[in-house]
Amino acid sequence: DTGVSQDPRHKITKRGQNVTFRCDPISEHNRLYWYxxxxxxxxxxxxYFQNEAQLEKSRLLSDRFSAERPKGSFSxxxxxxxxxGDSAMYLCASxxxxxxxxxxxxxxxxxxxx
Amino acid sequence: xxxxxxxxxxxxxxxxxxxLPCNHSTISGNEYVYWYRQIHSQGPQYIIHGLxxxxxxxxxxxxxxxxxxxxxxxxxxxTLRDTAVYYCIVFPPGAGNNRKLIWGLxxxxxxxx
Numbered sequence: 521d522t523g524v525s526q527d528p529r530h531k532i533t534k535r536g537q538n539v540t541f542r543c544d545p546i547s548e549h550n551r552l553y554w555y556x557x558x559x560x561x562x563x564x565x566x567x568y569f570q571n572e573a574q575l576e577k578s579r580l581l582s583d584r585f586s587a588e589r590p591k592g593s594f595s596x597x598x599x600x601x602x603x604x605g606d607s608a609m610y611l612c613a614s615x616x617x618x619x620x621x622x623x624x625x626x627x628x629x630x631x632x633x634x
Numbered sequence: 635x636x637x638x639x640x641x642x643x644x645x646x647x648x649x650x651x652x653x654l655p656c657n658h659s660t661i662s663g664n665e666y667v668y669w670y671r672q673i674h675s676q677g678p679q680y681i682i683h684g685l686x687x688x689x690x691x692x693x694x695x696x697x698x699x700x701x702x703x704x705x706x707x708x709x710x711x712x713t714l715r716d717t718a719v720y721y722c723i724v725f726p727p728g729a730g731n732n733r734k735l736i737w738g739l740x741x742x743x744x745x746x747x
Contacts, residue, residue, distance in 0.1 A: 524677070551730050562721060562737025563678065568730055576733055611677050615732050622668065623732040625677030 524626035526612050532632045540598045541629045545614030552595050555611040602633045638722045643742045652709040656722030659703040664726045669707050671718040712745045
């Protein structure tokens with residue numbers, strides 16, 4: 521399977537713990553996006569990378585959240601001191617170079633904070 | 635806020651055409667209409683996009699009205715696997731512009747046997 525891969529698929533953590541998610545985009549895609557989706561809602565943009573550069577962060581991305589893409593390939597999203605409100609599906613997507621391209625999404629990581 | 639309006643839910647009989655409407659009356663001249671779908675517990679999947687001409691691919695057809703204020707996604711022969719939430723999104727092209735996708739609540743399509 522050469523699609524976008526996310527790991528883990530599910531994560532249950534206690535409030536206050538740190539969690540880290542990984543995203544492996546389609547190999548030739550230089551753009552990578554993180555979204556968050558709560559139950560019954562559409563995805564919300566969190567942050568965007570072009571290669572290793574983080575070019576934009578949503579105001580939804582509080583200082584407890586950090587994302588990296590160190591070599592322009594895989595990316596990680598870390599949440600520190602998790603809160604119950606962080607419970608959501610975290611989606612990663614990638615897209616190729618080009619002016620007009622669609623996003624290819626991974627299966628997501630479902631986080632439950634108890 | 636999402637710039638599109640879609641019915642919250644629709645039903646379709648298996649084998650029949652599913653016609654999903656979308657209103658985007660405030661669409662700008664350079665904004666495209668994109669459709670994605672999301673099957674339960676999976677990530678969204680791109681279906682089709684268009685600017686002003688009708689478009690067709692192996693998954694669906696997209697019909698955009700002449701004034702571009704509305705569009706219809708057509709699944710010509712719906713199957714049970716087409717049961718999903720369908721999102722209609724408008725946004726301008728540009729480098730990295732997938733970050734500007736504003737997703738509404740979509741239409742939950744149920745294909746019935």
